Amino acid sequence: xxxxxxxxxxxxxxxxxxxxxxxxQLAEGTGAFSDSRDAVLSLVRALTVQLEAIKDRRLRRxxxxxxxxxxxxxxxxxxxxxxxxxxxxxxxxxxxxxxxxNDDVAGIQGYLNGQVDPRMVASTTSDFVDARQAFAALPDDxxxxxxxxxxxxxxxxAMIHVETLQAGFADTLNPALxxxxxxxxxxxx
Amino acid sequence: MTTDKGPGEMxxxxxxxxxxxxxxxxxxxxxxxxxxxxxxxxxxxVAGGNNAASAQGREPLGVxxxxxxxDTGQHFASCTSYxxxxxxxxxxxxxxxxxxxxxxxxxxxxxxxxxGTEINVFDLDSGxxxxxxxxAPDRHFYGHGVFSPDGGLLYTTENAIAxxxxxxxxxxxxxxFTRIGEFASGGIGPHEIRLHPxxxxxxxxxxxxxxxxxxxxxxxxxxxxxxxxxxxxRVSGEIRWQGEPxxxxxxxxxxxxxxxxxxxxxxxxxxxxxxxxxxxxxxHPGSDRLQELPLPRDYxxxxxxxxASIAVSPDGRLAVATAPRGNLITLWDLATGELDTTLxxxxxxxxxxxxxxxxxxxxxxVSNGRGEWLLIDEEGLPxxxxxxxxxxxxxxxxxxx
Numbered sequence: 001x002x003x004x005x006x007x008x009x010x011x012x013x014x015x016x017x018x019x020x021x022x023x024x025q026l027a028e029g030t031g032a033f034s035d036s037r038d039a040v041l042s043l044v045r046a047l048t049v050q051l052e053a054i055k056d057r058r059l060r061r062x063x064x065x066x067x068x069x070x071x072x073x074x075x076x077x078x079x080x081x082x083x084x085x086x087x088x089x090x091x092x093x094x095x096x097x098x099x100x101x102n103d104d105v106a107g108i109q110g111y112l113n114g115q116v117d118p119r120m121v122a123s124t125t126s127d128f129v130d131a132r133q134a135f136a137a138l139p140d141d142x143x144x145x146x147x148x149x150x151x152x153x154x155x156x157x158a159m160i161h162v163e164t165l166q167a168g169f170a171d172t173l174n175p176a177l178x179x180x181x182x183x184x185x186x187x188x189x
Numbered sequence: 190m191t192t193d194k195g196p197g198e199m200x201x202x203x204x205x206x207x208x209x210x211x212x213x214x215x216x217x218x219x220x221x222x223x224x225x226x227x228x229x230x231x232x233x234x235v236a237g238g239n240n241a242a243s244a245q246g247r248e249p250l251g252v253x254x255x256x257x258x259x260d261t262g263q264h265f266a267s268c269t270s271y272x273x274x275x276x277x278x279x280x281x282x283x284x285x286x287x288x289x290x291x292x293x294x295x296x297x298x299x300x301x302x303x304x305g306t307e308i309n310v311f312d313l314d315s316g317x318x319x320x321x322x323x324x325a326p327d328r329h330f331y332g333h334g335v336f337s338p339d340g341g342l343l344y345t346t347e348n349a350i351a352x353x354x355x356x357x358x359x360x361x362x363x364x365x366f367t368r369i370g371e372f373a374s375g376g377i378g379p380h381e382i383r384l385h386p387x388x389x390x391x392x393x394x395x396x397x398x399x400x401x402x403x404x405x406x407x408x409x410x411x412x413x414x415x416x417x418x419x420x421x422x423r424v425s426g427e428i429r430w431q432g433e434p435x436x437x438x439x440x441x442x443x444x445x446x447x448x449x450x451x452x453x454x455x456x457x458x459x460x461x462x463x464x465x466x467x468x469x470x471x472x473h474p475g476s477d478r479l480q481e482l483p484l485p486r487d488y489x490x491x492x493x494x495x496x497a498s499i500a501v502s503p504d505g506r507l508a509v510a511t512a513p514r515g516n517l518i519t520l521w522d523l524a525t526g527e528l529d530t531t532l533x534x535x536x537x538x539x540x541x542x543x544x545x546x547x548x549x550x551x552x553x554x555v556s557n558g559r560g561e562w563l564l565i566d567e568e569g570l571p572x573x574x575x576x577x578x579x580x581x582x583x584x585x586x587x588x589x590x
Contacts, residue, residue, distance in 0.1 A: 032560075032577035034260065042577075045559065049516050049535045056491055066490045075487065183258070183558025183582040184538035185513035188497050189286055189302050189332060189380075189442075 040111045041179060047095055047108075048174060051166035058088055059159050062146055071150035073143035084142025085158075089135040092162075096128040116176040124173065127165040134158035249589055250313060251546045252276060253554060254297045255539055256285035256584035266299040266311060268590070271549045273562035273576035277316030283307050286332025287381065288588035291362070292340040297590055300345065302332035304402040308345065310366075313590055322366045327351055328358065329402060332585075333381045336362070337423065338388040344423065346379035346393065347371070353399050355379035357391065357421065372426035375419035377410070381443045385420065386450050390429060393419045394441040394454055411459050416441045418454055418472065418479060432472065432479035439466060443498050443586075445542070447505030450474035451523060455496030455510050465489050468496050469510050469521055482526045491515040497538040498586055500553055502567060509553050509569075511537045518555055520569040530569050535559060541587035549573060556583035 022032070026043075029036030060066055062076040062084070076084040101107025109121050134157050139145065145152050180186055257267050257278070266285060267278040286302035295313040306324035311317065324330055327350045334345035343360040355374030360366045376395025383392045397416030399409045408414075415437050420430040434441060434456065444454035452472040458464065467481035484492065493514035500509045507529070508521045518532040518540070539556035543549070543564075552566040560581035564573040 032579055034579040038579060042559070045535065049533070052516070053533060060490070061487050067486050072487075182513055182536035184497055184585055185493075185495070185516075185536050185558070188495070188513060188538060188585055 036111075037115075040108055041177060043098060043108055044112075044169065044173060044177065045179060047098070048166070048169040050091070050095070051162065051169055054088055054091065055159075055162050055166050058084070058142075059162060062142060063150070063155070063159065065159075071146040073146040076142040076146060079143035082141035082144055084140075085135060085138050085145075086140035088142075088162075089132070089138075092128070092131055092135065096132060099125065099128060112173070112177070116173065120168075120172050120176060124165070124168045127161065127168050131158070131161040131165050134161045249544055250295075251549075252313070252590045253541055253543070253587040254288040254290070254299060254311075254590055255556060255587045256281075256288070256299060256302075257560075258284065258582045258584065259580045260582075266297070266309060267581075268297065268311075268313065268316060269562065269578075271543050271546060271554050271564055271573075273564075273574055273578065275578060279309075279311060279316050279318060281307070281309050284584070285309070286584065287334070287586040289333075289335055290588065290590045292336055292338060294340065297588075298334065298343070300332045300334050301330050302585075303348065303400060303406065304329040305332070306330065308334065308366075320366060322360065325358065325368050328356065331378070331380050335382050335384045335391070338384065342423075344382060344391055346374060346382050348378070348400070350402060353377060353401070355393075355395055357382070357393065357426075372421060375421060375428050375431060376415070376417050378416075378440075380441075383444060383446050383452075384423075385446060386448055389423060391421045391423045392444060392446055392452055393421055394444050395419055396440045396442050396457075397437075398440055398459070408459070411438065414438060414440065414459065418444070418452070418470075430477065432477075434470070434479070435481055436460070436466060441470070443496065445499045445501040445508070447501045448503050449505050451501065451505040453499050453501050453508040453510075453521070453523065455499045456494075457496060458494035460494075462494060463489070464494075466494065468492055468494070468512075469499075469508065469519075471508075471523060471526065480526065482521060482528070485528060488515075488528065488531075491517065492519075498540045500540040500542045502542050502553075503544070507567065507569075509540050509542075509555070509565075511540050511555065513538045513558070518563075518565070518569075532565065532569065532571070534561070534563060534575070537563075538585045539583055539587035541589055543589065554587055556587055558582045558584075 025031035026039050029039040033039040058077050062072055064071040078084050099108050101110055112121050137154050252268050252270050255267050257265050264281050264284045265278045266281055268276040283301040283305040285299045288299040297311045297313050299309050301307045306329050308322040310320040328347045331346040345358045347356045347358045349356050355376050357372040357374050359370045361369045374393050378396035378398045380394045380396045385392055395417050397414040417431050417433045418441050438459040439456045441454050442457050446452045454470050456468045458466045468484050469482045471480045492512045495514045497511045497513045510519045513536045516535045518534050520529045522529040536558035537555050541554045543554050545551040550566045550572050555563045560578045561575040563575040566572040
């Protein structure tokens with residue numbers, strides 16, 4: 001237990017140190033980034049990929065949407081701890097914060113409003129709200145739902161909202177910003 | 190190197206007729222027999238390839254060569270440390286693909302991707318361009334090549350454009366890379382090529398897909414395509430072994446080989462997205478069979494039928510396959526043939542098995558189209574990075590220098 005705690009503490013410290021070095025680069029568009037546009041677009045890309053992972057791996061796979069419809073509760077994240085849906089909700093909440101920003105700092109949406117049609121931005125903002133509300137109506141445990149009621153209507157609804165949100169990034173915002181989804185994935189050899 | 194004919198008298202096409210083929214082959218054999226460099230000292234097996242297995246016998250420099258583009262679309266060759274610190278980058282005219290190092294000289298060669306017609310040779314220390322090799326008439330490159338163990342000959346995968354057949358171009362390094370002949374590659378669309386650790390065979394992935402320069406990168410024969418993995422005798426040009434995928438639309442494209450001769454290759458499937466096909470294959474030295482490693486059903490939608498690059502650990506225990514469309518680094522246990530673990534890394538393509546250095550552990554360097562560079566250890570755990578280089582899109586491959 002002591003060793004585990006020490007390991008967790010150490011990892012946390014490393015993460016904090018690295019973040020403290022990285023955060024100014026991200027905020028100012030320096031170092032790893034060409035400029036602030038590059039920094040914001042990197043966040044858009046990161047959110048796009050993360051949403052795809054939530055959709056495909058954390059939802060579609062355990063629900064069984066890609067294997068002919070057989071749910072697999074053990075493919076759900078945190079199936080032992082029963083926190084599969086709570087984890088997704090937490091990730092979405094973090095993304096929404098990055099998207100919205102706060103009173104002091106404009107989020108991604110504030111920057112994008114000057115770059116693309118504001119209706120696209122508003123649409124994504126409302127997709128975040130829909131997804132958040134859909135997950136709020138669900139329990140924490142994904143594996144439990146899949147064992148008891150794999151066709152649960154509220155879960156289906158949450159799934160649809162995640163897909164809508166993801167499609168907004170992948171099919172609307174990325175092309176509007178001139179971001180190809182992948183240098184290698186779309187034009188490899 | 191001396192030959193009985195000057196380079197100008199060596200026609201490039203060797204396959205017009207069988208007689209011409211045989212005549213040309215004899216001539217080439219004679220030329221090779223005259224080359225003192227061709228002898229392998231003490232029968233030592235030294236691969237001159239692009240990977241960590243090939244590093245035996247020389248000290249790796251701790252850097253990799255990769256093609257990249259900047260945000261404006263300008264193409265470059267870049268020399269970058271395993272930690273992701275760039276040493277130099279040089280502009281090149283055509284988008285490049287794979288690279289290789291000369292076994293003894295500090296030369297990095299970077300190959301244009303299809304249908305490109307250039308190989309650029311750079312000094313590894315200074316980044317200065319030493320030479321530019323142009324494709325022969327009616328030939329273009331596919332982005333890969335490899336040296337003979339002694340460094341006297343360069344072999345490249347090429348398209349014979351008029352007949353649409355694969356060729357292995359042969360270049361005499363000691364005569365300014367003069368093209369001295371070619372072999373049939375054993376299929377259409379030869380892509381990655383490696384030297385077998387026996388020093389004698391070339392390992393070639395014939396992708397099976399026909400393209401022509403006038404139609405760019407459009408795939409012209411998806412209905413009838415047939416890919417194969419070929420082992421070719423690099424002196425006689427004879428095919429020693431060939432294996433075909435279980436479905437004709439599985440295209441073998443990229444590969445790597447361990448010190449012991451375990452070959453691992455990746456597929457790109459040209460059929461429907463929902464089909465459940467294997468994407469990684471293996472060939473053991475003692476087996477005549479191409480062994481397809483099962484892809485778990487759950488991963489089919491995520492891999493999106495596409496493997497970009499392969500790297501095998503020098504000891505042959507582990508293979509890494511990058512799946513850029515799935516944003517995944519995938520690690521395969523070669524003892525069990527199973528998908529062992531995956532790591533998320535968006536648009537990842539380049540992967541290279543690297544030896545330990547004073548600053549970095551042995552493992553794999555992986556790059557992606559967003560300018561990110563990640564070092565993972567031999568357990569598949571991130572060891573360093575990702576670090577990002579602004580204004581950089583790393584291209585498909587990394588080559589050991």
